[in-house]
Amino acid sequence: MSHIDLSPFVDAVRERAELLPRYAERQKVFGWFCTYTPIELIHAAGFLPVRIYGGATPIKLANTLVPDFVCPYMRTSLERALRGEYKYLSGVIQGYTCDVPCGIINIWEENAGPGLFHSVPLPYNTTESAKSFYRETLTELTQKLAAYGGNIDADSLQRSLDLYREIRTCLLHLHELRFQNRLALSASGFYTVAEAGFSLPPDVYLKYLQSLTSALGNKEPRKTAGIPVIVSGSLLEDTTVFDLIESAGGRVAADDLCNGYRFCCPADGTGSDPMERLIDRYMRRFPCPARSVIGDRVIRIKELIERSGAAGVIFVFQKFCTPHLADYPALADELKKDGIPVLQVETDETISNRGQLKTRFEAFFEMIGV
């Protein structure tokens, strides 16, 4: 389908294991797991924030430290850390959302430290006192980054906020095109574009994104066949699932994923100073089940259905993912009440059940099609 040149993104993803240690020679690189991590602050300190990649890999070392009922993303990330693949990181900074990353970050520090290992406590409410508390947590992170040589001031934070706003705006534009079925990219192409942004320096990534948006703008919009669906879950690093959905007769019209819409919505916040702008964005962000009540997510997912014209929702969960598994019964119930078909599947990091997934996707689309 795609005649658009995605090679900068594909290369960035493919070569990240070689590129990132080189970046780390020039500036400190900090890892993060969750989109609640205030990456703008890390960047404003003069550091490069990169999302920890788990990916498909055999698990040996991590099995000696965590049980097998931990989600694949956390297990493979820890495995790579223990193997020394993340030695170039100066630490891991995490927005405290799910219980498991909080535990893993501590195990990582204990077994593959040292460095700055820090979970940022997050407010559950949006009251004024919650905002003040959040500001304090970010001030504490600022101080911790300063101890690593980071130098954050209002100007540097403003610049980082502007940069990430541009990135998120470009990504949201792609999401918008996809809602309208006017995006000339396959789903796996789309998520490769997103994935590249998690490891490239943001200024480089923005240039790539701007070129891509411009190239897409010059193309005649073309409708893609397939039943439009939303894919909901946490993180889907392997694009196989998207290929399977498309080959089964579906079209990913929108998502509710950490490596998708949840990362970029909203693009920015507002406030009288840069810190307030940052706080505003993160407090209004598209919610994850670990930090929201189920009813709020029902509203957001229904809005996505409305905007994208999705005919169903496919929940793709990582095995043992408590926040998503816990929300599922209520979400499914609410969607079914509105006549929206839902399907739930679980995967591991290697998508070892791809044959089974394909059959289930085909049956689902056949059912919707009828």
Add this chain to the structure above:
Amino acid sequence: MEKTQKSTKRLATAKELRQIVADFYLEGHQAKQAGKPIGWMPPMNGLIEIFYAMDLMPAFPENWSPVCAAFGLNDKNFQTAEEMGFSRDLCGYMRNNVGYIYGMMGTAGVPLGGLPEPDMVFLPGGGCVPTMKNFQYIARRFPEAKVFKADLPQVPIENIQRYHIDYAISEINRIIAFLTEVTGRKLDYDRLKEAVRLSDQACALWDEIMAYRRYKPTPLSAAEIGLMFVMVTRQGTQIAVDYLTRVRDEVRERAEREIGVIADEKIRLYWDNIPLWYNLGLFNYFERFGGVVVAETYSAAWSIRLDVDKPIEALAMKSLMSYPMVSCVSMKRRKEMVLRACRDYSIDGAILHSNKSCLPITLGQMDIERALQEELGISSVIIEADHMDPRNFSIAQFEERVNPFMEMLLARTS
């Protein structure tokens, strides 16, 4: 050994516990009938003292789960939850509670009458994700109940700073304002001080009771862990203080008279993680080898002293510390705590329960195992089980791991 089995208790005061449990649930139902507002809340925070000080009735769904396990209701509740779409990989407390409120709740024949319906539900923003979700489902099930979304910083104990405490205090003040508005009752600060004093006294007694377990032979084993019921449900009341005083007296007497849990104590064991509530008899299993579980992680959650002169701040600190102390939030502190306990209680071996139903407590266990071995020379065995769901527990596998471990410890100690 049976898959579900009650423990054999040695304390005379343990027999009183059945009545204390029954009284708590009866009081809840009487309160409901009398129109006294009932609030459902998670345990291990400062809400309970505020509730008792305002003459409101607290209820603890998480505590109801062990009661369900003891009465064998968990299987039916799991079935209901699974029919609703809840994965078996989710926490057993959550699945049991959701299954209960959408299933047998309100039906005839539920032991103790079950939980009284809530007038208020507290949605926690701290603690573990399953607890957060559990209360969200409770709020959905009881739409008439007033809902309070309560925030709490998730922060390792060693990192607690003034601003965390101030935020926790501001949340407690918000809760008090909410309770005042919903119930029309005003908080009498003298009564709150009294509740905090009683709570602190209960903690002091708890510590004292636990300290007697250092004696050889130990007068109290984990088979009596049900004592914890008063710490969960009756903190801030004279009931807890009176009961724990009687327990303390009995334990002290047994310690002074060198009356052990078993006649010939040979091995002193540590238990990490939540007990198997459907099989507390497991704690007696070790006795055939001369083994007694003399200390455990879970009991440390009730060892937090409160500053009576600053009642609100004391409750804020309690709320901030309880969960991190026993979970992976504060892994360093937890490891230190386990090592200290193993030293203080002269532990010979540790049983690490890898708990399918509770990752926050299970994560970090292997680091603890290593530290026990390297720093104290204490061997451990990991058993795979689940604190609520017997389907995730195999007696055969348990025996296969534990028997040689106990034989090895026996050989070492003799």
